[in-house]
Amino acid sequence: MNGAGPIARLVDQFARLPGIGPKTAQRLAFHILNEPPETARSLARALVEAREKVRRCSGCCDLTDGDPCAICRDPRRNREVICVVEQPRDVMAVEKSRGFRGLYHVLHGAISPMSGVGPGELTIRELMERLAKDGVREVILATNPNVEGDATALYLARLIKPSGIRVTRLAHGLPVGASLEYADEMTLSKALEGRQDLG
Amino acid sequence: MIVRRLMLRNFRNLADLCWSPHPFLNILSGNNAQGKTNLLEAIFFCTTGRSFRTRRDKEMIGWAGQECFAGAELEGLNSSFEISARLNANAGGRTTFLLNGRRQPRQKIFRPAMSVSFTPADLEMVNGSPSERRRWIDLDLGTFDARYQHSLESFERVMTQRNNLLKNAGRQTTRELLEPWNEQMFLYGSRVIEARIRLLKLLLPHLRKVFSVLTSGKEEISLKYLSSLPLEKGTKPEDLRRLYEETVRKGFVREAERQQTLFGPHRDDLAFFINGEDARKYGSRGQQRTLVIALKISVVKMFFGEYGDYPVVLLDDVFLELDRHRQKGLEELLEGEAQVFITSNRRLDGSFGGRGKTYTVAGGKVIGGEE
Ligand SMILES: Nc1ncnc2c1ncn2[C@@H]1O[C@H](COP(=O)(O)OP(=O)(O)O)[C@@H](O)[C@H]1O
Ligand SMILES: [Mg+2]
Ligand SMILES: [Zn+2]
Numbered sequence: 341m342n343g344a345g346p347i348a349r350l351v352d353q354f355a356r357l358p359g360i361g362p363k364t365a366q367r368l369a370f371h372i373l374n375e376p377p378e379t380a381r382s383l384a385r386a387l388v389e390a391r392e393k394v395r396r397c398s399g400c401c402d403l404t405d406g407d408p409c410a411i412c413r414d415p416r417r418n419r420e421v422i423c424v425v426e427q428p429r430d431v432m433a434v435e436k437s438r439g440f441r442g443l444y445h446v447l448h449g450a451i452s453p454m455s456g457v458g459p460g461e462l463t464i465r466e467l468m469e470r471l472a473k474d475g476v477r478e479v480i481l482a483t484n485p486n487v488e489g490d491a492t493a494l495y496l497a498r499l500i501k502p503s504g505i506r507v508t509r510l511a512h513g514l515p516v517g518a519s520l521e522y523a524d525e526m527t528l529s530k531a532l533e534g535r536q537d538l539g
Numbered sequence: 540m541i542v543r544r545l546m547l548r549n550f551r552n553l554a555d556l557c558w559s560p561h562p563f564l565n566i567l568s569g570n571n572a573q574g575k576t577n578l579l580e581a582i583f584f585c586t587t588g589r590s591f592r593t594r595r596d597k598e599m600i601g602w603a604g605q606e607c608f609a610g611a612e613l614e615g616l617n618s619s620f621e622i623s624a625r626l627n628a629n630a631g632g633r634t635t636f637l638l639n640g641r642r643q644p645r646q647k648i649f650r651p652a653m654s655v656s657f658t659p660a661d662l663e664m665v666n667g668s669p670s671e672r673r674r675w676i677d678l679d680l681g682t683f684d685a686r687y688q689h690s691l692e693s694f695e696r697v698m699t700q701r702n703n704l705l706k707n708a709g710r711q712t713t714r715e716l717l718e719p720w721n722e723q724m725f726l727y728g729s730r731v732i733e734a735r736i737r738l739l740k741l742l743l744p745h746l747r748k749v750f751s752v753l754t755s756g757k758e759e760i761s762l763k764y765l766s767s768l769p770l771e772k773g774t775k776p777e778d779l780r781r782l783y784e785e786t787v788r789k790g791f792v793r794e795a796e797r798q799q800t801l802f803g804p805h806r807d808d809l810a811f812f813i814n815g816e817d818a819r820k821y822g823s824r825g826q827q828r829t830l831v832i833a834l835k836i837s838v839v840k841m842f843f844g845e846y847g848d849y850p851v852v853l854l855d856d857v858f859l860e861l862d863r864h865r866q867k868g869l870e871e872l873l874e875g876e877a878q879v880f881i882t883s884n885r886r887l888d889g890s891f892g893g894r895g896k897t898y899t900v901a902g903g904k905v906i907g908g909e910e
Contacts, residue, residue, distance in 0.1 A: 363605075453707060495715065
């Protein structure tokens, strides 16, 4: 196969996506090429449209196509409690459990020196700005229960503590080493009930 | 614990296998590179969730395909169950475990681990590097503590992150950045050390007895845990964490200079003393090997002492030449009710009292089964 041709370029683009190795990338590329051209066109349109319309909410930093996002806009939500999560998909997981009526803050990652992610790479500055003005009384740290998530929670707890805002950590019900994404709804609402004060 | 049936698909060179082993002694003979060790590895994997050869599950997937299945029907003291695993070679593919057909996290299925392996690499344990002795503790003793594996893995992960931080920032590493890693390092590191010492204490009486039997009462064994933390005789488990913290506070300049984590269970070692003399420095080769055999057998005895059941015993090529000590060791093992698997590239002679079968492994298949 020509190393620089359009097929190779397509395979290469797929292979850059997370969780996709060279073999899967090849399979995806040939799948697209065997479908009618319209399939490729609508995929490309969906990609570009999503990328252009979706941005970070100016409140919670979650991905949204309207700013502020639906949750930040919702007048029935409790504005005194903020649940801090790593990823947008974690917001969905907590929402599905229906155990939480407050607002969110999405960090877009967790502290991980080996991946070059420090506090500056996360939306921590945005979080601190919110806490400084919004009358928040409690922050629930719902980062993943692994060492990076715990390190992030410990870092945030230290940072927030002087402000006098209550800081809690999701503590129970989640299996050790599991991430929020895989938690089932029952364990998640139990975890929300069993949160513990940090620090 | 007894393996009633083993089912493998594309596990290394074992393409497709369904085998019901003998409940007591299984002798697996055959030429080299036929799959004998692979077979033991599969049994170990189905009973511990890990390999004794590699830390990368994907290595066990046969080259012929992208996926691998390993399953075992097991019989414990008063229950039978089936553990199986699916391995996937794709990028991002991970190993999933099933207990009686239901997917479960690894640490829910394997507690405590249900088998003990003994391979030629173990024979170098006493005179080898400290990492080999730590590996023995982690693999053989760690299984007696449900939290051990998790603490160890978390500790190692924290250490990798902390080392990266030290490497990137060196002396400029700020307290705020280091603190979240330190706190977890103290927590998991002291748990690992505490568990190791506790488990070694549990093992010691068994080891004393077995070693005495193997040496006909002529030699006495003792051991000491050598820590990178200044442990003293009276150090209590609850003091460990504070001690760890103090040690790191005092040694941080050195850590920042060397840009790596210098204190913790990853730096610790174990010393054995035969009649009061350091076995690593002064023991003869024969004594060192006898000691390794005694260590392995005492783990089996400890398992029985704790759970009232025997682990599955996997012996890879280690009882080939039966010198006097090993002969005794084997008798010691067979005296119990453990299910034993022994591999050999020649026919093992000797009568096993009709309590076993001899199989031939050839080209990834198990053939025969003579009484
Ligand atoms: N992932 C794998 N896929 C297929 N074959 C493998 C794999 N890993 C090892 N092998 C093969 O298995 C054979 C070794 O089997 P092993 O059990 O170690 O032999 P022995 O019978 O001497 O103990 C070798 O032929 C090796 O090439
Ligand atoms: Mg072998
Ligand atoms: Zn929002």
